[in-house]
Amino acid sequence: MTTTAELMFGIAGEADVPEVVALVESAYRGEASRAGWTTEADYLDGQRTDPEAVREVVTDPDSLLLTVRNEGRLVSCCHLRRSPESDGTLAAHFGMFAVSPGLQGAGVGRRVLAEAETRARRDWGAARMVMQVVSVRPELIAWYERRGFRLTGERLPFPYGDERFGVPRRPDLEFVVLVKPLS
Secondary structure, eight states: OEEETTEEEEEOOGGGHHHHHHHHHHHHSTGGGGGSSOOOTTTEESOSOOHHHHHHHHHOTTEEEEEEEETTEEEEEEEEEEEEOTTSOEEEEEEEEEEOGGGTTTTHHHHHHHHHHHHHHHHHOOSEEEEEEETTOHHHHHHHHHTTOEEEEEEEEOOTTOGGGOEESSSOOEEEEEEEEOO
16 A cells, blocks of 8 residues: 555455445435535436446456545545557546545545556556546536546447436436546
8 A cells, every 4th residue: 555644545355345336326426425526416316336346347457446545444446447549558547436525625536536647657557548527517527627637529428228327317418538648
């Protein structure tokens, strides 16, 4: 583990799956998520993830699930998946980013994102980080843009009908793709 002030960074294992699922759900779904600013409760019901999806990430040799603890308690996580790009470089796909609602706005997210970028560049040699954000979140897109991400213009459909990703409350959901050079 790496220490950054009071935050302890590590890599999730299978024993961490239940705690990761609970953190991700608390940051995005239901009334508890409204304590933070990343809630999706106004446009998605249902689950954000499940134990099977997190276990798949944890056991994938091309992925890592970064965990962040404060005084032993899981307070943040993010998923990185490496993949070759068509130009021969390597990209790190960033997702499953969650910060405990009570800590949102306190700088934890910035520190976790910076650590993820460092690991992708240093450990994998990734040239860029790629991510998807639901298009109806302009404040979240702006947060990433302030950290060097740029919209690519690419839009991807939301997986309507697949409740593993939630139950949409509106018909206009789609993802926008953002990218950030890591050089």
